[in-house]
Amino acid sequence: MGRYLGRKFFIYSLTFIFAVTINWLIPRFMPGDPIMVLISRFAGLPEATKVIHSYLTKAFQLDLPIWRQYLNFWKALLRGDLGISIYLYPKPVMEAIAEAIPYTLVVLLPAILVSWILGNGIGAIAARRRRLDSTLLPLFYILTATPYLWLGILLAWGLGVVLRAFPIAGAYGFSLQPELSLRFILDFLHHWILPFLSLCLVMLGGWAIGMRNMIIYELEANYSRYLESLGASQRLIRRYAFRNAVLPQVTGLALQLGTIVAGQVTTEVVFSYPGIGYLLLQGILNQDYFLIQGCFLFIVIGVLLANFFVDLAYVFIDPRVRYAYSGGR
Amino acid sequence: MLEVRDLRVYYRTLKGHVQAVDGVSFSILPRETLGIAGESGCGKSTLANALVLLKPPMEYIGGKVFLGKDELPIADYDAMRRFRYRRISLIPQYAMDALNPTRKLGRIFRDLVMDLGIPFDGDLKRKLRERLEFVNLPQTVLRMYPFELSGGMRQRVVMVQASLLDPEVMFADEITSALDVSTQKAVVIMLQGFVREGFVGSLAFITHDLSVLYQIADRVLVMYAGKVAEILPCEKLIGGCRHPYTKLLLSSLPKVGLRHTEHPLVGIPGQPPALLSPPKGCRFRERCPEAFERCTEEPPLLEVGPGHLVACWGETGDA
């Protein structure tokens, strides 16, 4: 078990190093000169230009040899220094991201959890009934093919504009300040529902398809057939199949994270929801490269952590993994 | 005892019916071990599976099956549930891979028994312990997962599971095929013990390997292309068999003490007929060295000696 997690940790460390290197490499070796773009953008603000300029020479350190630049980049990163946002000047990027992260997580985590549980349940039911299966399955495929952002737009238009049931922008009303009052919490939830729904629904389709296919696969496995030969009830056979089918769905959770994060980013943009995705959009629209790079890094770190937790969970739920890496007890 | 009369079970495919078991009649006597032999694809596995679990693409065409005084409703999936495991059981071909990989073995035993509405109480637990001991497995396997055991151990666990409720008949389907000779021997001795100790009423042992049957069986049923070719007492197998196919099967076996390289095996020339549209008459005639005109008609299964039945026109003259 230690060996298994050690191996995973090694891969994830490499991934992190790789991501940071990409982050360092791209501004330096892409065609065009982003630093010039950065400086020219602030030509009209003499004071800012000075700060940016001195900052850039410090951050990029173009006069130093390449390897020193790389080393210093790491040093700054480990100190938590991601540079200063231009769009939110003079706020450090780290601070901007720290403010955005709670908004992202508060939508993302419940959406993943709810869609995973519901999707697995519905998929298992679909695998049981042929008629239900043939009507639900195409629906799931369409659902999983829907771009998150478009479902978001449709929900905003249908439920927000036509029915006027939900607000369609921001995380809370303009007149409110974040505080621990009932009024704020209700308003927050009211704003939260649509982004949550659009994320949840698209994911739901994917989980349901995966579960349905895995159950059918398990029901054709030899152990299911043998149980049937020994007169076991469909209930027992399905119970075994369901349990075994859930395991790969947990792995699926890790594999899908990349697309889920993409969905989250675009959904935040649709609803102007002040999470990482919305911040990223501002960074892109304002060519705020430090902000873009910081968001990239935090998305990667988040996904890496999530992957590691899924691996950790797997050790506990799949006896095969536990056994294979404990060398047999 | 089990009695099968004129059983027909076909596979339904796009191109038509594959006549895998086509008019098979035989019986298994109490406390007896019946060996069922034949080349792969002759319908012997289909026969066993149809008697235990008949489901698509298998299709029941006709025939009757009796277990003791009861008629087995083999075509009725749900009605059969009362008989499966309790009275008629199976050790499958894939025995090494027949257990749920993510449940501990003790749970697997308990889940199934309780699912059938049988209390998993002291008596049954004691029986389980005794049987595990009988097949040389430590009690600790009950706390292990299937993947923690070797293939051979898993197979023995399945042997214990299949026989736990003391079925009247148990089929063992090609369970020695994947084993080396010494392990084969051990498994055969254990199964003989199962019958001797009364764990199972009678045993039907299916294999393509006549030499294994010779060690274990009381009587031998030879199948060819979905039909019974010959049924005979085991002691008459060598020297006393009458069907040309049985003779050829025997002569294709290596002689004891001979090394393969010294004496090439005599295979049976030709291929078994396609069971999608088998030829009329005797299905063996195209490969049979003794075939004559009459063989284009269906040969009846006739008794040629005590407990010895043969389906061959070559025998009708003498009998």
Next chain:
Amino acid sequence: MSGGREILYFALRNNKLRVGVGFVLFFLILALVGPYIARYDPLDYVGPGYHPPSREYWLGTNTFGQDIFSQFVHGLRSSFLVGLLGGGIATLIGLLVGFFAGYMGGFVDELLMMFTNILIVIPTLALLIIIAAYLPYRGVLIQSVIIGFTAWPWTARAVRAQTLSLRAREFVDLARISAVPTWRIILYEIAPNMLSYVFMVFILQFGGAILAAVGLDFIGLGPTRGISLGLMLQYAVLWNAVHLGMWWWIVPPGLAITLIVGGLYLTNVGLDEAFNPRLREK
């Protein structure tokens, strides 16, 4: 009935396949023919803004008075182009890396798979963003290339597994014993056996590339010139089409993407069922 004809028999009778191919073909034809029957240039300001669909403007106009039908069919074209190119490149790279890793084994395999596993964890969109953000000029072509270069890892992993199982089969052994050169074994023994699989992978990559492009366009990293379905949606949201209830601006691009990608997925499942007897609809 031979194997090929049997597959065809099931393929033609598979509802998922029929519906899926139907969707894809419909939009493909629209993408090919549309630009010729559209009356206006997609980027010209041809009429009054906020105009709902009418005989003059089939899908209405947007805030600036651009013709939405014209934008839509041109956008369809670029979507198919991205799918074809991006999906094609991703499939090709995945195929080469997976093949090579699986076939060579040993150290090469370890190294390639290490790299693949690293890339698999990094979210594709994030990687795309960081690359695209630094490009001074972006076209559909460049977009397809960077999508292709970031989307291949899972294909490589799947192809490697396939190669490993094929490599273990005897006909490959036979060829190797008889000293047939490696490239011949790969080309004549392994590749034909993987053709159906590779085709299905390509279909999935095709859909994936279209979705990736939409996401990228939507957050402002789309083509700097020209039009695409993702750009239409971006402008629609930026210019408050949702608030203003301009459904004719927001529905067609998203619907087309959903039906094309959904159609591709259904095609993939249908083909899978036709190729694998175990999965066939009963």
